[in-house]
Amino acid sequence: MSEEISDSDLLEQFRVESTRNYAFHILVNKYQKRVYWQVRRIIVDHDDANDVVQNVFLKVWKNLENFKEASSLYTWLYRIATNESLTFLKQKRANMYVPFESVSRSLSRKLEDDTYFSGDAIQKKLQNAILTLPDKQRIVFNMKYYDNVKYEQMSQVLDTSVGALKASYHHAVKKIEAFLKNN
Amino acid sequence: MDKKQDILEDDKSLEKEFPLLHSIAKENPFSVPEGYFDGLSSQIIEKCRREQVAKSRWSVAIEDIKLYLLGYKWRVLTIAGCMAVLCVLAIRSNNRAVSYEAMAQSIPDSLIVQSLDKNISDISISSLEDQWPETNASTMKSPADSTNQDIIAYLIDHNVNVSDIENEP
Numbered sequence: 278m279s280e281e282i283s284d285s286d287l288l289e290q291f292r293v294e295s296t297r298n299y300a301f302h303i304l305v306n307k308y309q310k311r312v313y314w315q316v317r318r319i320i321v322d323h324d325d326a327n328d329v330v331q332n333v334f335l336k337v338w339k340n341l342e343n344f345k346e347a348s349s350l351y352t353w354l355y356r357i358a359t360n361e362s363l364t365f366l367k368q369k370r371a372n373m374y375v376p377f378e379s380v381s382r383s384l385s386r387k388l389e390d391d392t393y394f395s396g397d398a399i400q401k402k403l404q405n406a407i408l409t410l411p412d413k414q415r416i417v418f419n420m421k422y423y424d425n426v427k428y429e430q431m432s433q434v435l436d437t438s439v440g441a442l443k444a445s446y447h448h449a450v451k452k453i454e455a456f457l458k459n460n
Numbered sequence: 461m462d463k464k465q466d467i468l469e470d471d472k473s474l475e476k477e478f479p480l481l482h483s484i485a486k487e488n489p490f491s492v493p494e495g496y497f498d499g500l501s502s503q504i505i506e507k508c509r510r511e512q513v514a515k516s517r518w519s520v521a522i523e524d525i526k527l528y529l530l531g532y533k534w535r536v537l538t539i540a541g542c543m544a545v546l547c548v549l550a551i552r553s554n555n556r557a558v559s560y561e562a563m564a565q566s567i568p569d570s571l572i573v574q575s576l577d578k579n580i581s582d583i584s585i586s587s588l589e590d591q592w593p594e595t596n597a598s599t600m601k602s603p604a605d606s607t608n609q610d611i612i613a614y615l616i617d618h619n620v621n622v623s624d625i626e627n628e629p
Contacts, residue, residue: 301508305501313500317490327500334504335511396489403484423486450478457480 282307284350291341301341305334308351312358318419319362321384321408323393329365333358348433355426355434363412384408406456410449417442418449 282290282303290300312333317326336357344353370380385408388394388401396404407415416435420426428439435442475482 298505302501302505305504309500309504310497313492313497314488314490323490323492330500331504331507335508338508338511391490393491393493394489395491396487399484400487400489403481404489423488450474450481454478454481457484 285346288341288344288346288350301338304337304341304350308354309334311351312354315355315358315419315424316362318423319359319412319416320365321404322387322391325365329361330358333361336361352430352433355430359416359434363416366412381408402457402460403453406453406460409456410452413437414445414449414452417445418453421446 287300287304287307290296291304309330313326313330316329316333317323320326320329333354337354344350348356366380369383385405388404388408394401394404407418410418413435417431420431420434421428426434428442431437431442432439437445
């Protein structure tokens, strides 16, 4: 049912006090999976991803009234989800007082112990390869490789030029191929 | 280079240039606890509700603090105003006292004596005239100039008994 309501109708209903809660409920149901998987691929751990997703929707609840519709609702949500995930990793890094490599190793360890990882050994290897990438490159790779997001949309989400995104994806693929060859 | 990157979007090109990556199935290897997505929206909405309640509590608390500070401000202003008025009054009275002293110091003693003499004689004459209109002020003598005869004459004129004077303590 939620898929039937367009984003503009949702926004209109959200702006009316009497239908606000209903509209938000529909919005969460409509986008929760896509937002969750975007966050989960960055954060890796399910519990952490769950916390971040809740914070993403809390931010949406607080700011949706002022959403100017300069981009599509989903692009806006994607952007919030990406920024919240990056902030989470940054805080984690700050709390651990360790450089990027160590957080990457910590995420790899989580992947090894993750109860909610249903892939085979080669899938795990690919995920470990992805975890060696810098945060932003990893996000670009995930968006393109798994979600097949258009560069133009990605550009709006990550506030980066299309050319830079293409170069970033190219570097990421090369690094992953090298990792798969050498490990 | 752009052409090369664009080609990356094509799976055939991926197979040629990056065969290992291409050999891996493009599927989501992560999973979630059973029924996770059924309860997620309720968790999120509950969190938003709690946040809203907490926010409204905060706004009430902030309003209370604002009102208290406003009341406190007025109290402080009232006390400060009273103190300012008291200070002004104290300074003014102090200035006046100083000016009288300064004025008195600047007047020569001879002028003060002359003024007092004049004032005393004025008061004496007028008061005497009020009390004894038949008495001629010019014939008045000071007690030091009065002779015993004058005193006796005054006592007789006013029917004062000598024994009354003697009996006085």
